[in-house]
Amino acid sequence: MNALAKVAFALAVAASTPLLAAEGGACRPETAMIGMRERIVSLQEQMDRIEWTTDRAEQRRLMDMHAKLMREGMREIRRRDLEPACRMEMMTSMMDVMIRHQQAMEDPEERR
Helix, strand or coil, rough: HHHHHHHHHHHHHHHHHHHHHHHCCCHHHHHHHHHHHHHHHHHHHHHHHHHHCCCCHHHHHHHHHHCCCCCHHHHHHHHCCHHHHHHHHHHHHHHHHHHHHHHHCCCCCCCC
């Protein structure tokens, strides 16, 4: 993995972890957020499963499904009328998931 990807990953993790861990974050009172936080948590759990899967065929199937769900999630974030702080929180969380997805697509030997 190149140095830029490592830095981007570190920044995304540092930025998104406190946001999701905080009680409600910037999006707590927004009705436009119904289901979005659960969608992001689901994407993170799917990435956990992908990272632990050793069967390459199963991992590829899960990656394809995860990519589809990420695209749908991004479309939903753009579609909804969110406050800027809330939009930033969701986009940062999605960026974290996308970086993990990209890293999982790399050759396992390359990751070492």
